[in-house]
Amino acid sequence: MTKLVLIDGSSYLYRAFHALPPLTNAAGEPTGALFGVVNMLRGHLKEKPEHIAFVVDAPGKTFRDEMYPDYKANRPPMPDELRAQVEPMLEIVAALGIPILREPGVEADDVIGTLALQASAQGLAVTISTGDKDFAQLVRQPAADAGPVALVNTMNGSRMDSDAAVIDKFGVRADQIVDLLALMGDAIDNVPGVEKCGPKTAAKWLAEHGSLDGVIANAAAIKGKVGDNLRAALARLPLNRELVTIKTDVALAQAPADLALRERDADALRGLYARYGFNQALKELDGGAATGAVANREPGVARGGGFVAAAAPASQPEIAPALSAPGEYETVLTEAQLTDWIAKLQAADEFAFDSETDALDPMRANLVGLSFSVEPGRACYLPLGHDYPGAPAQLSRAQVLDALRPLLSDPSKKKLGQHGKYDLHVLRRHGIDVRGYADDTMLESFVLSAGIARHDMDSLAKRHLGYDTIKYEAVAGKGAKQIPFSQVAIDDATRYAAEDADITLRLHRVLRAKLQAEPTLEAVYRDIEMPLVPVLARVEANGVLVDADELRRQSAELGRRMLAAQQQATELAGRSFNLDSPKQLGALLFDELKLPALVKTPGGAPSTNEEALEAIADQHELPRIILEYRGLAKLRGTYTDKLPEMVNPDTGRVHTSYHQAGAATGRLSSSDPNLQNIPIRSEEGRRIRTAFIAPPGRKLVACDYSQIELRIMAHLSEDPALLRAFAEGADIHRATAAEVFGKPIAEVSGNERRAAKAINFGLIYGMGAFGLAKQLGVGRGEAQDYIALYFSRYPGVRDYMERTRQQARDAGFVETVFGRRLALDYIHARNAAQRAGAERAAINAPMQGTAADIIKRAMVQVDAWLADNRERALMILQVHDELVFEADADFVPILLEQVPALMSGAARLRVPLVVDSGVGDNWDEAH
């Protein structure tokens, strides 16, 4: 069969340039790319093709630029060392007798595509020589009426010549390649695809939905972040497909038959080879028969299969869209401007402010600038610490803060912000005690729509103002290239920071109106959330003293025991494996050892979780060892290794961060580190609490609500039996057992109490018979009997639960005792499992949320009481139903008298709120 070789010249030139070291000839001219291309060409000529063409891009715009002005906009200009090699390359190609094609208005790709299909139709065997993966769309197997079209990449020796090879490489058929590329996009050509969608994801979608049109039609059903990204990119996908489709119908002067390989010009070649120092090629030219494929000596070969993806040097980082200012933003650099703005702030009823810093951790961040806004569309940025070379002179931080202090610390001067707790920390650490922090848009949003929305400023601006804010990444970059805000150009910083203050103010106007329309919610916001802000800031700033040496000792011991467990596991398995990898463990247990896989992960794989391992622990020793190892690894990896790292070098203490708008139920959450999940249940876990200590002369005091959620259930359900039990101060689990099992309290067995306790917890969590059965280790029927029995004894509870479910279905939300609304997104989900989950949440949320409201109120009151005793006692932790204090030893009795009383009095329910407390030198002892 007659052969036609089509060479993608530009692609090779670029790839050879980047793949090969920057070689030069004796005269110092760059030759690396040339060398690569020459070797590639010699490789092809060995195959003695009858027809061949070297195709390069013609200068000027193409039809793709017409279609999409930004096409290849990111591509930097050709480096000079490469440009210098273009002419010599063409000279060599010509001297080799290879026809050169340059077609204006289209790209080399389109010329190759057109010729390839024409030749194939004429029965020729076509080889496209390129490093560009896009050509996979042209691959054809030989057919009765058409010749094959194959791809080769001589840089790495790969060859793609069949449907199977395309599928093997890309996971889709050749005719789906354009769809695949449209989804992926192409950074080099500046064709943005679906973010986070690479070859794997695109191939998966195409396998499911057949084609790009199929994917577009089913876009709504695709989950996760990439699903969102897909929907955001939907509009441009058809254009993408056009851009990546290689044309096969270009009107060309040449037909395949015109591309015959001509006689080479040996003299010209000899001169060129000599000039560029291609000794091997020269020898071959004169000696005639060289042996072996020259191409295989290229350094690129060793790296193995796959097409090289990048043709051009790295593109510029994406340029942010013009930072369009929605309002008038002023950079304050002079005293006159500052005076002017202070006057504006003084005159305003309220103003928004925001701080810019050089770190996320408010306990470490330094102030870089402040922004203010007094009316929508007007804001200023006051740079204080920009220190890049060439930064304009800025006002002195100390003087500016002194000038602002009266304003910021005046309680009657109302301020508002977005997540102002952060700013309160930063300013406090710079000597300003902010008072009069009156409104916070994050908390307004949280109270208005907990459970359904995000409450960060970017989301709020989009949702309530329809406005796209400037993203932090747009001014500071991201990843490894991110610069601290102090290095951001002041002009960019002004647009970003002033916008923050401006948007905060505008958002507040919108959100305040929404809150005013809902008096109950407004009360939750005004009476519970806002007063808590400075309290949380204080608790965080106080921090907790941690005995790092004790933790290190524990780490060392845990490490020894982990090693022992690992050795035993290796022994039992007969080989080493990664004990931390559920995947490897699953393969070992279920594939190699053939143990039964009784539990599945949500993803359908055999689970290796605790339940699954317990279930097979009687059949093999290994599961027990794994469980032992896991327990130790958890403690070490999460706590004993990590906590010492979290000690703040300035304060010597650990400062967690409480998220006030974190949990859908109104609870706080804690992170960096999370101090709300320090172990307590297991003996060895509990030891970690001994490392949370009081300094000499002080004690830790822990006060916790006893059974607060069950008490709230009693209150909400008004069930007489439950109310009575709490009123009598009974051991509630024992009392429940007595009711359910129909015997006097004194005769309840330990086992019966345990069962009752499990039922009580199950109720709080909205657990069904299935969950309870699991918890108790009994059959589902038996668990169902317990529940039925429970409801017959506590009919008020049963009615309350049904009312709550109904309320959730009717209104889409449930409420706490204080009127906080908790939205239930999936209460009407089509998916039954999702719906059931939402119903369980509906049961749980009012109890959990009311408990959260109560302890928040208590914290505010306790903090107010402590205001006069800040040197003697500090509130240092909150763990959902527990408050922990550090107090002078002689102040402890007073604390023990006051705090439990304040906590009990934080709400008036139909049952008493009992608070237990304990004292010790460490957190473990304080329980």
Add this chain to the structure above:
DNA sequence: CGAATCCGTAACGTC
């Protein structure tokens, strides 16, 4: 191409 980074999953600590 390899390295860095992002993302989802599995597991598990607390209340």
Add this chain to the structure above:
DNA sequence: GACGTTACGGATTCGA
């Protein structure tokens, strides 16, 4: 039920 953190492993993107 509500969280946050860890580790892994695969996918994506960066950077040269």
